[in-house]
């Protein structure tokens with residue numbers, strides 16, 4: 001599929017995170033190295049965190065109407081609803097190949113390059129590049145793929161970090177990725193409103209059920225009070241999990257829709273609790289230790305439901 005084609009469309013899921021966008025930029029750079037014509041299509045706004053990757057392969061936010069492609073590759077996308085806006089039909093885009101590391105939510109893509117053992121979609125792309133003989137990688141691919149892997153492993157900390165992950169990290173550094181640049185851009189370098197938002201979110205902390213459940217919340221009023229946006233909420237749920245003894249952390253997040261306010265739920269767990277079960281019960285999905293859902297009820301109602309589901313998962317309180 002890669003060898004024969006010449007015109008490639010590369011994209012990633014909506015509201016891209018570093019794994020989705022880094023994988024797309026990295027794969028586009030690999031294809032360029034192979035002499036292919038590549039269109040990197042990412043219509044969404046990019047968070048500040050991802051800005052340091054934008055120059056490696058410039059993206060387009062709209063496709064020219066006359067564009068035709070031999071194949072289309074979408075990164076890190078486990079469900080049809082996550083496909084980017086404006087993805088053209090089959091006659092324009094050719095076959096749709098999904099590159100991913102999530103267990104699939106639904107049948108998306110004509111072809112799948114899925115490895116649920118991979119720590120990130122960026123790892124799947126790096127292995128593909130190696131197979132294609134683009135190795136060592138050019139820096140334009142190494143930098144975004146390093147970002148993808150560092151982000152999805154929490155800086156080589158989460159259990160998906162395997163010896164081979166660190167070996168791949170070393171090879172990406174040899175190919176020109178900069179570890180401090182990635183760490184600063186992905187995990188530090190906060191804007192002042194985000195820091196203030198963290199303070200107000202921490203203020204909502206409720207610990208219950210013998211210290212096993214931590215609940216945090218964020219409302220529209222909290223966001224506007226400090227001038228923060230929704231991108232800045234990303235990752236805040238981890239502060240709940242950081243508390244010693246907490247097994248399930250949930251962040252409840254007011255989310256505007258056309259008709260009113262939904263509540264988004266971000267879930268994290270530590271240890272054996274499989275919180276994807278809570279997410280599924282709430283109409284969402286995800287991984288064992290990181291999952292989420294969106295409900296049409298208000299924050300208070302959702303909080304009661306989440307607590308009930310968490311108790312069902314954790315069993316009766318031991319204290």
Ligand SMILES: [Mn+2]
Pocket residue numbers: 019020076101120121152
């Ligand atoms: Mn990912």
